[in-house]
Structures are given as structure tokens and as C-alpha cells.
Amino acid sequence: MSSPILYTLRQCPYAIRARLGLLLAEINFEQRDIDLRQKPTDMLDISNKGTVPLLVFENGDYIDESLEVMIWALNNNDPHDLLLSQKPHYFPEMLSLIARNDYKYITALEHYKADTRYHNPEAPVYRKLCESFLFDLENRLSQNKYLMADQLSLADYAILPFIRQFSHVERKWFREADYPNLKQWLSDLYQDPTFSKAMTKYPLWESCTNTQATQHNDLTMIS
Structure with missing residues (x-):
């Protein structure tokens, strides 16, 4: 049986999320890094949505939502118990926290990034909106080592990837901000070999030529 194919973009937080899920589930997959300015034809033939991540299976089925990729992967194999199987009541809470990230925080983050880039005076307003979520995470991390408990989870x-993105918008401001627990959490996860593996840079996939730059992520390559 062929490994699924993941079309991805190295710095996209949604794509990072999908790669992390597959690697943490120790699922073999073929990684195809793309350039959104020149989307490969084989990717568009599968889904005209044209976004990443796109996980494609041998039978032609596909998943084009990052969280769904993570949940699919971990439902197939969860060697680190990231779904907290012994505490099933945590799963709805994880989904609720992730939903806050995806539907409220990210909206403010997108405005914050754009306003900062173009020196819009509204940038501090959107940074403050982002911080309402960060305050919650900081408080959670003052009670547990990780967001849900003292063990890592799906959440x-x-x-x-989205807190990482926030920390890069105004690096000096973030270094000086009063988020000691959140910064430690970021540092711990950055040192995770799986994160380093997920961020490895590969040549771009070019489906329209004979140059096909792919990376097979198999279990022997996971640190």
C-alpha cells in the first residue's frame, strides 16, 4: 500500500500542524513542498481549492483541513497518547481550545501581522486582541506543564504553529513581554526533535517537469 502524499508549504502554520500530526503518529508519508505562486498541476487536479495542507490517499480520497489531518493520523496511531485516551473528557475541551485559536485568535493575528507589516497604527489593537488568547494559555501553563495537563496533547x-507566528511578528516586543510560562512552553516544543523534523527544508515539488523533489518521511527518519 502506497504512503499518502502531503502537499505542504514549509512556513505555513496550517501545513506545519499537518506535518507535526503525521510525524507524531509515526505515519509514513511522501512530502511535496510547493510554491503557492506556481501550484503544481497534479495538486490542482486533486482539489481546485489550491490550499495546503492537502493529504492525498492512494484511492483518491483526500483531507484538506490541517486539524482533520492531525486527528486522522492520531486516530490511526497515537504512540505518545496525544489524544489523552485515559482522560476522554479532555478531548472536547481540546477541540474547544483549538477552535478559539482557529476562529478568533487567528483572525486577530492576521490583522496584527498585516498592520505591523504596513506600519498601520491599528497594530497594537489587534495585538491586544491576540493577547486575550495568550493570557488564557499563560494561565493554563501556570497550572500545568502543557496546555491540558502535565503531558503533551493534540492541543x-x-x-x-500559530503562537510561533505571533512571536515572530514583533520579536523584540515578544522577548520583553510578560509571558514566562508561554515562552518556556515554546522553548520546550522547539527543542522537540519532531518539530525540527517538521521544519526541515526540502526542494520544491515540480509536477510539470522531470525534476521531482520529494521527501519520503518514514519511521527510520524520525528522530
């Missing part, structure tokens, strides 16, 4: 890895 930590699903939210990580």
Missing part, C-alpha cells in the same frame, strides 16, 4: 501541537 499543544495544534496551537504551537
